[in-house]
Amino acid sequence: MPKDKLKIGIYELTGCAGDALLIVDCEEELVNIFTAASIEAFLMAKSDNRHGELDVALVEGSVSTEKEKEELLDIRKRARVVVAIGGCACVGGPQAAFLDKKEWEKNLKKVYGNIEFSHSRPLQSKPIDAYIKVDCYLPGCPIGKAQFLSTFARMVNGNPPELFRFPVCVECKWHENDCLLNKDILCLGPLTLAGCGSVCPNFNVPCFGCWGPTEEANRTSEYYLLREKGFDTEVIKNRMANYSGTRITEFFEQFRKEKR
Amino acid sequence: MRILKLQKKDLFPLLKVISREAELWAPTAKGDKFAYGRVLDFSRIAMDAVRTIIPPKKIMVPSLFNMFNFTEKGYQEDLSHVTDRILFGIHPCDIHGLLILDKLFSQAYLDPYYLEPRKKTLILGLSCLPDAYCFCKSTHTDIIEEGYDLFFTDLESYFLVWIGSSRGDDLIRLAPDFFDDKLTEKDIQTYTKWQEKRDNAFKTTVNFTRMPDLMELNYKAPFWEEVGAACLACGSCSMVCPTCNCYNVVDKLFLGNKPGKRLRHWDSCTLPEYSEVAGGENFREHKSQRLKLWYTHKLQAYVSKYGKPSCVGCGRCLVTCPVQIHVKSVADALEGHPVEAFWKKFAQEVSK
């Protein structure tokens, strides 16, 4: 255990605040969290927030305004290690899925009309690694308590986080579930990061992908497999897009090119 | 070796007597599939289970378990998964699977986390009839000569019970009255007929003697790219295989001065991080390379070391891989036979 407590800041950009809320909701561990580290900033939990040097910054949410971008760049400057927490920070969240620049501008006009933005200029939503180097990604929508706490405990003990990088199917097999995909049910387990303990398939509910995509997610193969099982292209696309953020846009661009 | 006769109605009473000192584990229904579980109510035993989703390796080395608790001062081993067990209803392929794991977990050093529960588990085998996916006759694992304490062959109204070890003999001695050691001419005939019926029931075959050479000759064959492109890297094939034994070890820490746990969990060479080393280099970045490793191990490397494949023909990869990459379809591809599998269709579809 390092002698000086780690200085940790927890920040929220654009998102549902679910990840910050989950940390607050770690009731029985909350005292341990606040004694194991010096929590310098955590808007949801305290009012005396300091903005100095940090050992670790945990950042939730995607970047969707100029102001948030400035804030993020400033956090990066102050923090030795930046951890993206939750689907929005990791891959952009639903607000970042499926929109190209033109489409986004059109939507913005449709919603807000022709107005001057006085507070902060809006930006097309992006995961935080679109602007800064991210050292670690803690996935989930929202992040899971067990995974957050063990990651936090490793960090305050000076160890880098160690997260599963394989898909939900592995944990699903550890639980000896009968595969839903093989029963022609649309399960996104093969494309989705493990760490949730395969809670959904454990209860016979297919994986919706809420832990976000694995690095190697083979969407092309699963897409054709689902097509062969009789699923509609739109249904597959929408399901895959839910928690994939900007990754899905990249995938379908690639996919369109291949199909040309 | 002794062979005895046991009437069907005496099976549960026998199990009751012999499981007094140990946990009884057997296949039980899980949806329309089967899974090994601890059995207290014997009527839950699925006597007709062909294969369980996960093989009995899970009883010896659980998919995820704690090896030891540690603090700054030292560590304390956790062998809580080690207990006296009786494993009933295990078929020949899975007994061979355990015999292969015995070798692998006692090579360079003895792995207590596997070997301790293994030693404490009595193996009570049960005969079976193959379904469309079993091919243990091709791997010569359809019968057993070793690796069991008792083996029950189901002949409709009674069992023939083979005694395979002194521990098996001790079990019989707990309830000698249930057994009849006088086999009639008719019993022998019934058994021979049953053997014939079983021998002729296999629908899937794989020519394993050709596999080592074909693996070598096909090392650069284009179909490896095809399986690689379709593979979801989901690891399922390894999880369900009774001879896959790879694992990873991770330290889990807790807040508030609680001891840490060193966890061990099943791993698979089909996963991208498996061959990654410090610095981020990956020896097998592409799925085609990883699958080639998996099949080299099953069909070639193990043969050159131990004289037989490390596949026991249980058919689990056949029923599990969502894109149908399995020993049968890969063997067909190696032999240049037409392949009916999703991965082949996928290759044709994307090349359009």
Ligand code: SF4
């Ligand atoms: S049920 Fe879903 S998560 Fe589980 S093995 Fe099948 S595809 Fe993977």
Ligand code: SF4
């Ligand atoms: S949707 Fe998928 S990733 Fe999310 S909790 Fe369920 S199984 Fe896990």
Ligand code: SF4
């Ligand atoms: S390779 Fe397939 S058939 Fe052979 S033992 Fe493993 S799971 Fe069973």
Ligand code: SF4
């Ligand atoms: S071969 Fe099949 S079961 Fe194995 S990792 Fe690939 S897709 Fe999964």
